[in-house]
Structure formats: structure tokens, C-alpha cells
Amino acid sequence: MTDQLKRAINAAKTAQTNDQQAEATRIASSSAGEQKFDMSESSYKTSHTAVRKARRFAMQGLYEWLVTDRRFDKDGKLGWKDNAPHDIAARTRATNAMHTVHIGYYHEMMRDIPEQIEALDTLISQHLDRDIDKLDTVEHAILLIGAYELQNRLEIPYKVVLDEAMKLNNHFGATDAHKLINAVLDKMATDLRDLEVQADIKANRRSSQKAAAPAAQPQPQPQTTDETKAATNADDTSETPTTTGKPRISANKAIKRPRANKAQANISDYRASKKASAQGHNEAAAAPTPESTAADVGLQDSNLVNSDEKSKD
Numbered sequence: 001m002t003d004q005l006k007r008a009i010n011a012a013k014t015a016q017t018n019d020q021q022a023e024a025t026r027i028a029s030s031s032a033g034e035q036k037f038d039m040s041e042s043s044y045k046t047s048h049t050a051v052r053k054a055r056r057f058a059m060q061g062l063y064e065w066l067v068t069d070r071r072f073d074k075d076g077k078l079g080w081k082d083n084a085p086h087d088i089a090a091r092t093r094a095t096n097a098m099h100t101v102h103i104g105y106y107h108e109m110m111r112d113i114p115e116q117i118e119a120l121d122t123l124i125s126q127h128l129d130r131d132i133d134k135l136d137t138v139e140h141a142i143l144l145i146g147a148y149e150l151q152n153r154l155e156i157p158y159k160v161v162l163d164e165a166m167k168l169n170n171h172f173g174a175t176d177a178h179k180l181i182n183a184v185l186d187k188m189a190t191d192l193r194d195l196e197v198q199a200d201i202k203a204n205r206r207s208s209q210k211a212a213a214p215a216a217q218p219q220p221q222p223q224t225t226d227e228t229k230a231a232t233n234a235d236d237t238s239e240t241p242t243t244t245g246k247p248r249i250s251a252n253k254a255i256k257r258p259r260a261n262k263a264q265a266n267i268s269d270y271r272a273s274k275k276a277s278a279q280g281h282n283e284a285a286a287a288p289t290p291e292s293t294a295a296d297v298g299l300q301d302s303n304l305v306n307s308d309e310k311s312k313d
Contacts (some may be wrong), residue, residue, distance in 0.1 A: 007219065052164065059141050064088055138177070
């Protein structure tokens with residue numbers, strides 16, 4: 001088989017594939033405008049991940065619609081042909097695996113947002129510091145989805161709307177675009193969902209007050225030594241005696257008393273014995289003996305005789 005024949009066969013296969021895709025797109029496009037989708041239908045993926053993927057596909061579809069249809073002349077004088085939102089949705093479903101996407105919510109956004117584009121742009125412009133036509137197309141598409149959900153999807157909390165808009169910007173937008181998107185949607189939430197925002201602020205205030213309450217409580221003052229002893233004595237007297245008659249003292253309330261070691265006990269015993277022996281020697285020395293008593297008596301008699309003789313003379 002020559003190379004020319006191979007190229008011809010490949011070209012025929014490519015043309016056949018393109019014809020099949022075009023036919024599938026035409027069939028899907030013809031029926032997309034008549035379908036009604038409900039987020040509560042069980043036939044669609046209804047998880048948070050499926051809804052998030054629906055937002056991503058809707059953002060891409062709105063971006064394409066803003067660039068090719070709304071930002072340019074619909075009459076075709078600039079070379080752009082009409083690109084209806086339902087045609088974009090049909091092509092997206094025909095060329096992408098969307099079995100994990102919330103198809104109902106995707107088609108709802110692709111249908112309702114273009115229909116409400118004027119009202120949504122007016123709502124966005126109230127919180128912008130520039131003309132809406134000077135917005136980046138990605139930022140414009142993200143703000144349209146956020147404004148639509150804040151106004152029409154009250155079952156979605158406003159914090160979730162803001163968080164999902166930040167995720168879309170992180171995935172598709174510029175680096176610093178999140179500042180503008182967050183500021184605009186935050187002001188918009190205050191206008192459209194004032195009760196929800198105020199309730200959330202009060203809940204945050206109560207939680208912060210509860211967290212700060214334990215830190216504001218006064219710390220207990222430490223007890224002095226006398227107070228500790230008095231409390232210990234009171235606890236000791238309140239305890240009931242055991243069978244041995246000794247007061248029961250718990251380990252936490254026991255008073256530690258200094259205990260002398262063996263060396264100190266031996267020294268104190270030695271000092272006591274020395275003191276006792278010294279006292280015994282003193283008493284023994286002070287007590288009169290029989291010989292000393294007889295000598296003293298003889299001395300006293302001789303003194304009396306001498307005194308009598310002197311008196312006779």
C-alpha cells in the first residue's frame with residue numbers, strides 16, 4: 001500500500017468522524033432549547049463535586065458566548081456568526097464526557113444567565129469602580145455566575161457562592177483578579193441577602209465571645225502556708241478513724257515532716273549520753289563522803305576547844 005493511498009484512507013476516516021460529530025451536534029442543538037432541567041432530579045449527579053463541575057463548564061460556555069456573540073455584532077458584519085447559548089451547551093455535551101457533571105444545573109445556567117444578562121450586569125455595575133465593558137471576560141463570566149446564584153439560588157449559602165467564585169478564578173482567572181471578584185460579590189451579598197449576612201456576623205460574634213470568656217475569668221489566688229495548714233487540719237479532723245484508731249490521711253493531704261537520718265540520730269544519742277555522764281560526775285563530786293564528814297566534825301571540835309581556852313585566859 002502506497003503512502004498516497006494511506007493518506008486518502010485517513011482523510012476519508014477523518015471526514016466521516018467530522019460528519020458524525022456534526023450530526024450529533026445538530027441533533028443535540030435542535031433538542032436543547034426545548035429541554036427543562038431540574039436540580040432535584042435523581043437522574044443527574046447532584047453532589048457538590050458535580051455542581052462544581054457544572055459551574056466550570058458554564059463559565060467556559062459563558063466565556064465563549066461573551067466573546068463570540070455578545071461582544072460582537074450579531075448581524076455578522078464583523079465576520080462572527082450567531083452563537084446561541086443552547087448551541088454552545090449542545091456542542092459541549094457532544095464533545096465532552098459529562099457523566100460526572102450536574103447536567104441540569106449546567107443547562108439552567110446556560111439558559112437563564114443569558115436571558116437575565118441585562119439585569120445581572122446592572123447589579124454588578126453597582127459595585128464596580130469601572131465600566132463593565134472594561135472587565136476581563138473571565139472575570140465577567142465568574143461575576144455573572146456569582147450574581148445569578150446570589151439572586152436566584154437562595155438555598156446555596158452566600159459563603160459557598162463566594163468560595164466557588166474564588167475556585168473558578170483560581171482555575172481560569174488572573175492572579176490578582178480574586179480581589180475584585182471577592183469585593184464585588186461580598187457587597188452584592190450584603191444587598192441581596194442582608195438577613196443571612198447579619199445572622200452569620202452575630203454567630204461569629206457569639207463564638208468569639210465564648211472563646212474569650214475563659215481567658216477573662218479571674219485565676220484562683222494561691223493559698224498561704226497558714227491557710228494550707230488550716231485546710232489540711234480541717235480535712236484531717238473531718239476524716240473518720242479507721243479500725244486501728246489512727247487518723248486516715250490521704251496522700252494528697254499528708255503533711256511531710258522532717259525525718260532525721262541515722263547519722264543525726266547517733267550524734268544526738270552520743271550528745272545526750274555525754275551530758276548525762278557529766279551531770280553524774282558533778283553530783284558525785286558534790287555529795288559528802290564518810291571520811292570527809294568525820295574530818296569535818298573533828299575539825300569543828302578542835303576549833304571549839306581552842307575557842308574555850310582563849311575565853312578562859
